[in-house]
Amino acid sequence: MAKKNKEQKKITKKLLNKYRLVILNEDTFEERISFKLNRLNVFVMVTITGILLVAGTTFLIAFTPLREYIPGYSSTSLNLRATQLASTTDSLESVININQEYYKSIRKVLTGDVKTVEFDLDSAIQSQKLNPEEIDLAPSEQDIQLREEVSKEDRYSLFENEKSSTDFTLFPPVKGNITSGYSVSEKHYGIDVAVPKDTPVKAASSGTVIFSEWTAETGHVIILKHSNNLITVYKHNASLTKKQGEQVKSGEVIATAGSTGELSTGPHLHFELWRDGFPTDPSNFIDFEQ
Structure with missing residues (x-):
């Protein structure tokens, strides 16, 4: 002591x-x-x-504004500014086209082709707008084939009985053989789809990335939140291409398949489908088979 x-x-x-x-x-x-x-x-x-x-x-x-110089940082104000500039550019193009039509009318007068300026401002403005009657809305053969392929892939609508969501369908994140199915008794709240390593993993529907991180048990995990209180989960990825907070579209690549995490036994995608806080069997709504 x-x-x-x-x-x-x-x-x-x-x-x-x-x-x-x-x-x-x-x-x-x-x-x-x-x-x-x-x-x-x-x-x-x-x-x-x-x-x-x-x-x-x-x-x-x-x-401070210095954060906007950090690589990968997306500024809301910059995105808003870009949208406003795109809208302004479109408006300026219309004004330029109208002015060109006006200058053509003046040129005809100066060259003696006509005696008066034949220019109607209202008609010129209307000419810059699309006329729905002049647009051919009939689907082409390629469009018909694409619609048939999409209807086969999205064979079920998850919300057929809800009037506000009748158009909501799910896109298969990957195509492959299901090696492990959905089982509540085994606490396996998703399905495992065997795919080659680095296979692109696509978003099942448009939504927002609410989680995009590494976990010890399931490796690289990304979770998307969609409308209608729907959440999709993608586990054991080799890498992630989207970050938390980003918006994604249906069918957009969000990760590459792999075999990361302690619970993985080979290259595959573990996919889960949750609605209102409860798991659902994804194979009832999406065709994963090749």
Whole structure:
């Protein structure tokens, strides 16, 4: 016990021993500045300085426009500005087309082709708008074939009885053989589809990424939230191509299949379908077979 007290006193003495930091003129050895320090003060100053640097850096990144220069950061204001610029550009193109028509009428007068300017502003504005009667809405053969393929892939609508969601269908995230089916008794709330490694994994429907991270048991996991309180889960991916908060469209690639995580035994996709907080058998609504 006495030895332990001596060691503690020795350490305390080392921390509290006073030192003097002196800054001298090299030529005249004149003392310019001096500081009284001890090891404890130096440690406290270094710690406080480190905390201030971390806090300042965090503040600059989180609350100042500097965050927009970080690679991969998507600014809401920049997206809004881009949308506004696209709309403004479209409007300017219409104005330019109208002005060109007006200049053509003036040119005809100057060259003597006509005596008066034949230009009607209202007619010119209307000409820039699409006329639905002039658009051929009849589907082509390619459109008919595509619709048939999509109808086969999306053979079931998950919400057939809901009037507000009759058009809501699901896209197969991958195509392959189902190696393990949905089983509530075994607590397997999804299905396993065997696919080659790095097979593109697609979004079952349009929605928002609410989770995109690595987990020890199921590897790279991405979860999408869709309308109608529907959630889809994609596990054991080799890599993820979307981040949390991003919007995705139906059929858009969101990951590549793999065999990551402790619970994986080979390259496959574990896919789950949840609605209102309850799991549902995905194979009842999506055709995964090739």
